[in-house]
Amino acid sequence: MKGIFISFEGIDGCGKSTQINLLAKYFAKQKKSFVKTEEPGGTEGANEIRKILLRENNFKWSVETEALLFMAARNDHVEKVIKPAIEDNKVVICDRFMDSTIVYQGMRSPQAKKLSLLLFDQMGINPDITFLIDMDPEIALDRALNRETDEDRFENYGIKFQRQLRKNFLDIAKKHSERIKIIDGNQSLQHVATQIMESIETLIK
Ligand code: TYD
Numbered sequence: 129m130k131g132i133f134i135s136f137e138g139i140d141g142c143g144k145s146t147q148i149n150l151l152a153k154y155f156a157k158q159k160k161s162f163v164k165t166e167e168p169g170g171t172e173g174a175n176e177i178r179k180i181l182l183r184e185n186n187f188k189w190s191v192e193t194e195a196l197l198f199m200a201a202r203n204d205h206v207e208k209v210i211k212p213a214i215e216d217n218k219v220v221i222c223d224r225f226m227d228s229t230i231v232y233q234g235m236r237s238p239q240a241k242k243l244s245l246l247l248f249d250q251m252g253i254n255p256d257i258t259f260l261i262d263m264d265p266e267i268a269l270d271r272a273l274n275r276e277t278d279e280d281r282f283e284n285y286g287i288k289f290q291r292q293l294r295k296n297f298l299d300i301a302k303k304h305s306e307r308i309k310i311i312d313g314n315q316s317l318q319h320v321a322t323q324i325m326e327s328i329e330t331l332i333k
Pocket of ligand 1: 139140141144167168182198223224225226228229230232233272281282283
């Protein structure tokens with residue numbers, strides 16, 4: 129088994145974190161070394177950028193600049209964590225990756241999408257498999273808003289924005305159906321987890 133790069137995507141509050149933790153347990157049980165990481169973040173430098181991006185009342189960037197900041201954080205993360213882990217035959221489980229930029233920034237600005245894709249093309253990495261946890265936006269937003277955080281996240285943009293995010297995630301999943309698996313997040317936790325593990329077993333074979 130060589131290194132595998134797995135990413136999780138979805139709207140805010142879709143239940144990614146729970147599924148990521150279950151998947152980490154699954155790899156731990158199999159004694160397969162893995163790295164559990166997240167974006168924006170995953171390195172000291174990327175976490176600094178995260179603070180700039182998600183600090184409360186700090187939406188002073190244009191969408192294009194915002195996208196470039198997410199890309200800068202990603203570059204640090206790819207260089208220092210993701211690529212070395214894959215080269216070391218580890219599994220990387222990443223909470224959000226490039227699809228989030230295409231959706232959160234790209235749907236608000238075609239130029240932000242274009243700039244991000246140009247940079248991404250040079251990074252030379254793509255997940256082997258991506259799980260899109262698809263979820264009813266009303267339930268997801270309710271969950272997301274109940275979390276305690278001092279970050280000014282996108283859930284504060286309201287339900288209409290969450291519905292748009294969901295639509296855009298589903299569109300890119302259809303466009304990249306060879307990589308992105310849509311998982312119905314309205315099912316029981318265990319049901320969702322089983323589907324994810326089955327897809328990974330198929331991928332490994
Ligand atoms: P995250 O910590 O994953 O929040 P959550 O637990 O709610 O999923 O991500 C923080 C926010 O950053 C989230 O609202 C999505 C947003 N984001 C972007 O806008 N662009 C990106 O490229 C990434 C990685 C995240």
